[in-house]
Amino acid sequence: MADTLFRTHPLAHRRAALAELSAAVGGLSVYPEDEVAAVDLRVGPVGPGGDALGRALGTALPAEPNTWTHTADGQLIWLGPDEWLLTSAGGDPAELERELGWVVSAFDGAAVDVSAQRTSLRLRGELARELLSLGCSLDLRPTAFPAGTCAQTHVGQTVVLLLALGADDFRLFVRQSFAGYLADWVLDTAEELRAAPCHPAALANLSEE
């Protein structure tokens, strides 16, 4: 008899290792997030299409490159001059695709369910930026990359959609098939932080001894 297949989180096998890392390194918390519905939206940024979509979503599309805004139960993320990603924690992907597709099709736009494309990893704590900077070329200091900004860029060898949720709080959307690599990169790179903690508290302890 055929085995029954159960849907598992792409990072299910890294959960324990990431939890151990978070417990071992003060100032760093890393964990896989629950999956969300995601819909890729294409519509002309200026004119009635963008306005209609904004009305349907209840919030204006972020026109500024590399920014995102909150929606009722998710995020609306700038991906390109005529492209956004809508995430929704409670929404049904097929339903969202149909409803929003109906709105934008009148303006030569498109809405595509891409929920299965990405999963997300959350990085928090005062060492989160330190860790990311070991594999990401962007200036991630809060002055240059404050809450509400995002970037599609590289972390290690993989492309990620990096969101700043707060000063020491990042969400990394990554392709599902690259999620294991990204988690392994985090685990591997964080060894450096275990060995030589360099956050201010640790340095203060060192100088006292």
Place this chain on the structure above:
Amino acid sequence: MQLIHCPWCGPREEVEFHYGGQAELAYPERPAELSDQDWAEYVFYRDNPKGPFAERWSHNAGCRRWFTAVRDTRTYRFLGTAKPGEPLPVTQQREARV
């Protein structure tokens, strides 16, 4: 590694980008009248100047949009970038065809 200025995303690392060949190639106005030689030149022949050269680049790892860049082929230095349809950021030298 140098930074390339994406017209939308701003300065990003060079590895995020993909090269797309010479820019500003106009499609033949009357394609039906082209000889094989003309077609070959339109499809395959490209300028190869020593100096500033207008090229198409794509921000592959980022916004995935195509844009125009003027790059100095002697130094590999980027002199400027522009969105499609915008005027070239810097004048380029075109090699005279013999």
